[in-house]
Amino acid sequence: MLPITSDFKLRDLSEKDLELVWNWRNSERIRKYMYHDNIITLDEHLQWFSRLENDHTKRQKVFELNNRPIGIVNFSEIDQYHKRCKWGFYLGEENLPKGTGTLMGYAGLSYIFEMENIRKVIGEVFEFNSASIQFHKKLGFYQEGCLRKHVAKNGEYIDILLFGYLQDEWQAYKPELTKLLFT
Numbered sequence: 341m342l343p344i345t346s347d348f349k350l351r352d353l354s355e356k357d358l359e360l361v362w363n364w365r366n367s368e369r370i371r372k373y374m375y376h377d378n379i380i381t382l383d384e385h386l387q388w389f390s391r392l393e394n395d396h397t398k399r400q401k402v403f404e405l406n407n408r409p410i411g412i413v414n415f416s417e418i419d420q421y422h423k424r425c426k427w428g429f430y431l432g433e434e435n436l437p438k439g440t441g442t443l444m445g446y447a448g449l450s451y452i453f454e455m456e457n458i459r460k461v462i463g464e465v466f467e468f469n470s471a472s473i474q475f476h477k478k479l480g481f482y483q484e485g486c487l488r489k490h491v492a493k494n495g496e497y498i499d500i501l502l503f504g505y506l507q508d509e510w511q512a513y514k515p516e517l518t519k520l521l522f523t
Contacts, residue, residue, distance in 0.1 A: 350413060350447045353400035358389055360409060361402075364432030373430070373469055375491055401451065403431075403444045410436060413448035415456075423459035425452065439521065445479045446517060453507045463503035466491070476503040480513040 353361065362385045364370055371377040380388075392400055397418045403411040411431040418425040429448060431441055452458045463481060465472045477483075481503040489497035 347407065348403070348405050348443055348447055350401040350403055350451050353389070353392070353402050353412070355389070357402055357409060358385065361385075361412065361432070364412070364430065367432075369434070370430050370432070373466060373472065377493065397425075399452075399456075401448065403429075403447060405436070405440060405443070408433075410440070411444050413444060413451075415448075415452055415458075415461075418456070418458070423457065424462065425456075425458050425460075426462045426464065427452065428463075441475060442478060442517075443521060445475065446521060449479065449505070449510055450514075453510045457507075459507050461505045463505075465501045465503065466493070467499040467501055473501060479505070480509060480517070481505045482509075 362380065362382060365374075365380055365385070371379075392398055397416065399415040399418065401413045401415075402409045403413055410433040411429065413427065413429045415425045415427050427448065429444060431444065449461065452461055461481075463472075463476050464487075465476065467486075473483075482505070483501055484504040485502040487500040487502065490500040491498050
C-alpha cells in the first residue's frame with residue numbers, strides 16, 4: 341500500500357524521458373494492450389515525440405511518484421469546442437505499491453477536468469483487459485458502449501469497450517476517491 345506521505349505529480353513529457361518511455365512502449369507488458377503492438381524503432385519514437393510538440397489536441401504526461409518517473413497518462417483528440425477527449429495510461433515500472441495505478445488515474449483526471457476544463461473523458465478498453473475495465477469502474481467511469489470486432493490483434497478482431505466520465509460526475513466522486521487514497 342502507498343504511504344500517505346507519497347509525493348506524486350504529473351508533468352509534461354520531455355526529451356530527457358524519451359529513452360525510458362521508448363523502453364516502456366516496447367515492453368510486451370505494455371504493447372499487448374495497445375492498438376498498434378509492433379516494436380517501435382527509435383526513429384519512429386523520435387518522430388512521434390516531434391509530432392506531439394506541435395499537436396494541441398494531445399497531452400503526454402509523465403506520472404512521478406516520489407520524484408521517480410513510473411508511468412504515462414496521455415490525452416488525445418482533445419476537442420475544445422465539445423470539451424471532450426480520450427485518455428490512455430500505463431505504469432511503465434513494475435513492482436509498485438498497491439494503489440499506484442489509482443493514484444495515477446486520480447492525478448490524470450484531476451488534471452484534465454480541473455486544469456484543462458474538459459467536460460468528458462472517454463476510455464477505450466480491449467474486452468480482454470479486465471484490469472483496465474475494473475480500473476475505469478473504480479475511478480468512476482460508466483461503460484457507455486461496445487465497438488464490436490473493432491481492432492485486429494493476433495489474427496482476430498477484438499471488441500473495444502467504451503467508458504465515459506463527465507466532469508460533474510468526477511466532482512461528485514472525487515471526495516470519496518480522495519478519502520480512499522489518502523486516509
